[in-house]
Amino acid sequence: MDSPVTAAVLAAARAAKDAQPVLARLHRGTKDQLLLAMADALVERTSQIVDANARDLAAADASGIAPGLRDRLALDPERVAKIAQQLRDAAALPDPVGEVLRGSVLDNGLELREVRVPMGVVGMVYEARPNVTVDAAGLALKAGSAVVLRGGSAALHSNTALIAVLRAVLAAHDLPSDLIVGIDEHGREGVDALMRARGLVDVLIPRGGAGLIRRVVENSQVPVIETGTGKTHVFLDASADLAQAVDIVVNAKTQRVGVCNALETLLVHRDVAAEALPRVAAPLAEAGVRLHADERAAALLPSGPEVVPATDEDWDTEYLALELAVAVVDDLDAALVHIRAHSTGHTESILTRDVVAQQRFLAEVDSAVVMANASTRFSDGGEFGFGAEIGISTQKLHARGPMGLRELTSAKWLVVGQGHVRP
Amino acid sequence: MDSPVTAAVLAAARAAKDAQPVLARLHRGTKDQLLLAMADALVERTSQIVDANARDLAAADASGIAPGLRDRLALDPERVAKIAQQLRDAAALPDPVGEVLRGSVLDNGLELREVRVPMGVVGMVYEARPNVTVDAAGLALKAGSAVVLRGGSAALHSNTALIAVLRAVLAAHDLPSDLIVGIDEHGREGVDALMRARGLVDVLIPRGGAGLIRRVVENSQVPVIETGTGKTHVFLDASADLAQAVDIVVNAKTQRVGVCNALETLLVHRDVAAEALPRVAAPLAEAGVRLHADERAAALLPSGPEVVPATDEDWDTEYLALELAVAVVDDLDAALVHIRAHSTGHTESILTRDVVAQQRFLAEVDSAVVMANASTRFSDGGEFGFGAEIGISTQKLHARGPMGLRELTSAKWLVVGQGHVRP
Numbered sequence: 001m002d003s004p005v006t007a008a009v010l011a012a013a014r015a016a017k018d019a020q021p022v023l024a025r026l027h028r029g030t031k032d033q034l035l036l037a038m039a040d041a042l043v044e045r046t047s048q049i050v051d052a053n054a055r056d057l058a059a060a061d062a063s064g065i066a067p068g069l070r071d072r073l074a075l076d077p078e079r080v081a082k083i084a085q086q087l088r089d090a091a092a093l094p095d096p097v098g099e100v101l102r103g104s105v106l107d108n109g110l111e112l113r114e115v116r117v118p119m120g121v122v123g124m125v126y127e128a129r130p131n132v133t134v135d136a137a138g139l140a141l142k143a144g145s146a147v148v149l150r151g152g153s154a155a156l157h158s159n160t161a162l163i164a165v166l167r168a169v170l171a172a173h174d175l176p177s178d179l180i181v182g183i184d185e186h187g188r189e190g191v192d193a194l195m196r197a198r199g200l201v202d203v204l205i206p207r208g209g210a211g212l213i214r215r216v217v218e219n220s221q222v223p224v225i226e227t228g229t230g231k232t233h234v235f236l237d238a239s240a241d242l243a244q245a246v247d248i249v250v251n252a253k254t255q256r257v258g259v260c261n262a263l264e265t266l267l268v269h270r271d272v273a274a275e276a277l278p279r280v281a282a283p284l285a286e287a288g289v290r291l292h293a294d295e296r297a298a299a300l301l302p303s304g305p306e307v308v309p310a311t312d313e314d315w316d317t318e319y320l321a322l323e324l325a326v327a328v329v330d331d332l333d334a335a336l337v338h339i340r341a342h343s344t345g346h347t348e349s350i351l352t353r354d355v356v357a358q359q360r361f362l363a364e365v366d367s368a369v370v371m372a373n374a375s376t377r378f379s380d381g382g383e384f385g386f387g388a389e390i391g392i393s394t395q396k397l398h399a400r401g402p403m404g405l406r407e408l409t410s411a412k413w414l415v416v417g418q419g420h421v422r423p
Numbered sequence: 424m425d426s427p428v429t430a431a432v433l434a435a436a437r438a439a440k441d442a443q444p445v446l447a448r449l450h451r452g453t454k455d456q457l458l459l460a461m462a463d464a465l466v467e468r469t470s471q472i473v474d475a476n477a478r479d480l481a482a483a484d485a486s487g488i489a490p491g492l493r494d495r496l497a498l499d500p501e502r503v504a505k506i507a508q509q510l511r512d513a514a515a516l517p518d519p520v521g522e523v524l525r526g527s528v529l530d531n532g533l534e535l536r537e538v539r540v541p542m543g544v545v546g547m548v549y550e551a552r553p554n555v556t557v558d559a560a561g562l563a564l565k566a567g568s569a570v571v572l573r574g575g576s577a578a579l580h581s582n583t584a585l586i587a588v589l590r591a592v593l594a595a596h597d598l599p600s601d602l603i604v605g606i607d608e609h610g611r612e613g614v615d616a617l618m619r620a621r622g623l624v625d626v627l628i629p630r631g632g633a634g635l636i637r638r639v640v641e642n643s644q645v646p647v648i649e650t651g652t653g654k655t656h657v658f659l660d661a662s663a664d665l666a667q668a669v670d671i672v673v674n675a676k677t678q679r680v681g682v683c684n685a686l687e688t689l690l691v692h693r694d695v696a697a698e699a700l701p702r703v704a705a706p707l708a709e710a711g712v713r714l715h716a717d718e719r720a721a722a723l724l725p726s727g728p729e730v731v732p733a734t735d736e737d738w739d740t741e742y743l744a745l746e747l748a749v750a751v752v753d754d755l756d757a758a759l760v761h762i763r764a765h766s767t768g769h770t771e772s773i774l775t776r777d778v779v780a781q782q783r784f785l786a787e788v789d790s791a792v793v794m795a796n797a798s799t800r801f802s803d804g805g806e807f808g809f810g811a812e813i814g815i816s817t818q819k820l821h822a823r824g825p826m827g828l829r830e831l832t833s834a835k836w837l838v839v840g841q842g843h844v845r846p
Contacts, residue, residue, distance in 0.1 A: 024789075104808070244842035378845055395646060413793070417795065420796065
């Protein structure tokens with residue numbers, strides 16, 4: 001027997017599945033009108049949303065929430081307007097549904113087409129960020145999928161208010177409001193139930209910390225797209241343009257710190273280490289970055305509080321902070337071995353003027369995004385021109401790297417005959 | 424602590440993972456030479472392979488194996504030659520690796536390319552069919568991936584002999600033999616270990632009966648591509664060309680019976696049921712097909728042993744036998760509702776001369792392959808022109824429908840800058 005929570009979550013997922021075919025048949029114009037109406041409704045109901053958020057914030061303050069998490073949770077009229085703008089941006093994107101991916105006429109005259117279709121029901125599990133609630137719902141809707149949303153319980157009131165606004169717009173357009181369902185009130189047990197909703201939910205996308213992602217990946221019976229963890233590397237080759245290299249390393253590490261495409265390990269070719277390391281270290285120290293240096297790197301760096309000895313853990317730590325692991329390597333091969341051992345498969349970049357080194361690095365590094373002479377911070381759906389980003393996939397199945405609307409879709413084959421039977 | 428079996432399987436998977444980068448860098452010519460050398464080696468060692476198979480057959484006979492399973496297990500020189508030919512066929516296929524899937528220059532001058540790359544390590548779990556061992560290894564190799572093979576324990580000696588031949592060819596070409604590893608000797612516990620090899624195995628593909636597939640889907644932490652179960656439907660519309668319809672239904676049901684794209688449920692529009700049902704039933708009866716008819720269909724069919732009343736289970740049973748569920752439905756909408764409730768999402772076909780009905784059926788049926796006026800037996804990678812088929816995916820993630828070499832690959836993004844930093 002299912003527990004009451006499991007039964008409720010499965011019922012919600014089934015309601016989403018039953019509602020979805022209507023959405024799958026809507027054309028782009030109608031979907032875009034819906035998104036714009038949702039944006040307007042969110043702005044109209046700003047005070048209601050901010051009030052609900054105030055309840056979440058009060059509870060969070062009482063439990064002593066960390067300032068960073070509080071900031072991600074907090075809403076004010078300006079942020080609600082920004083959230084509404086996300087929906088308008090989604091409306092401006094091309095509709096991925098209906099694209100013909102392949103097609104031919106077979107020798108026997110059968111007409112064959114592979115066409116892009118909605119995924120069906122997308123499950124999103126994320127942490128207490130109310131903007132993700134609206135963003136995920138809007139993108140799923142644009143891609144023709146119903147969505148089951150599970151945000152962190154710290155955002156329960158905010159998410160409930162936001163989802164209520166979106167569902168009211170669906171109902172006002174004579175569409176089933178179960179195209180967007182929230183299951184926040186069921187807590188962690190609700191996530192467990194969602195992970196067992198195989199046949200009802202077509203894909204589960206966890207967004208958030210490593211613990212959340214691991215839990216979903218390891219326990220879900222629903223297919224999962226793993227997102228996120230980025231232990232990203234830059235290899236500063238012997239032939240690198242050092243002025244450029246300094247700019248790129250500083251940018252990759254400090255332009256935004258708490259994100260998965262920020263730089264976490266710098267590998268420096270031994271032939272340039274003596275010159276390059278001090279030049280890189282100065283602006284990093286100025287920006288408040290602490291270096292975790294291996295012995296060879298430490299020997300070339302000024303001693304001081306901003307340089308500490310690296311431990312074994314440093315090579316596998318995603319700091320998401322003003323910390324950077326630094327090692328000197330013998331050559332490109334050694335850099336490739338290090339990356340192969342420690343990368344999470346997110347993003348790596350080589351800084352070089354050598355075409356052979358660049359070609360080998362691009363070919364041999366097995367990560368979602370492999371770069372040359374560019375900051376790892378460009379590993380981003382917005383920067384890639386996707387217009388929206390659902391997350392960055394670090395697995396090899398279905399989607400790899402930044403995921404846009406296309407990655408939220410599936411495909412099916414259409415076969416048209418004229419009485420064809422198989423001989 | 425891992426059990427000895429788990430440790431052995433994880434070590435095998437790690438060996439495959441460590442070997443794979445060498446394969447990823449081989450160009451097509453080298454890979455094709457390898458496949459041809461493997462084909463030659465299999466033919467050369469036919470007697471050794473057949474001897475090993477005889478040991479499996481003796482054990483199977485002693486345990487009273489079913490004739491169908493015994494036939495799938497048995498090898499003779501002719502079958503070994505056929506297995507070798509599969510490798511030659513794989514050599515003739517284009518190399519999927521390296522294809523540029525998308526590419527552009529971003530506004531800031533960054534060059535962006537999405538390229539097709541090998542999956543990495545592919546795990547195959549299948550039943551006692553030695554031909555699958557060679558087929559899976561050959562296709563994985565052609566697609567640049569290492570492969571971990573787990574065939575049924577009934578084929579242990581056959582698979583061991585086949586894998587030994589393939590590994591010897593790898594070694595003779597100075598390639599790591601761990602590009603192809605078998606874990607048959609570890610039994611079911613080996614499958615459990617393989618399902619936990621996340622980070623070592625990139626995708627697990629179960630091929631076989633519904634029980635095997637369900638077990639892998641429900642328990643694997645490694646991403647899975649679900650293959651197989653086909654509760655396929657044909658809807659015979661009021662406007663169908665009845666002569667064509669009879670041919671298609673008979674072909675779909677009887678051309679080959681024990682396969683996932685064989686017809687399992689026939690839905691007939693009530694306006695033509697009185698005429699169509701007896702016309703379809705006659706040749707089906709002649710072919711030995713028993714009909715499981717709902718009340719309305721039964722009333723229009725000749726009574727006799729070849730027509731039995733349908734039970735609730737019939738609408739969800741994949742017979743893989745000379746059995747067919749038959750129901751009369753009021754109209755296209757009723758057919759769509761029935762299919763939505765009972766399809767496994769494999770293949771459905773409408774027989775119609777009405778463009779609106781055809782268009783609606785193709786658009787609204789949410790299955791991997793949706794057909795009009797063609798036998799469901801065309802739902803097949805070979806028929807689609809893929810040259811090879813790894814299986815038929817019934818999930819929506821990554822691959823849907825017949826899977827060829829392309830579906831065994833992943834992609835990565837290459838980003839080339841000239842000192843780009845993010846503003």
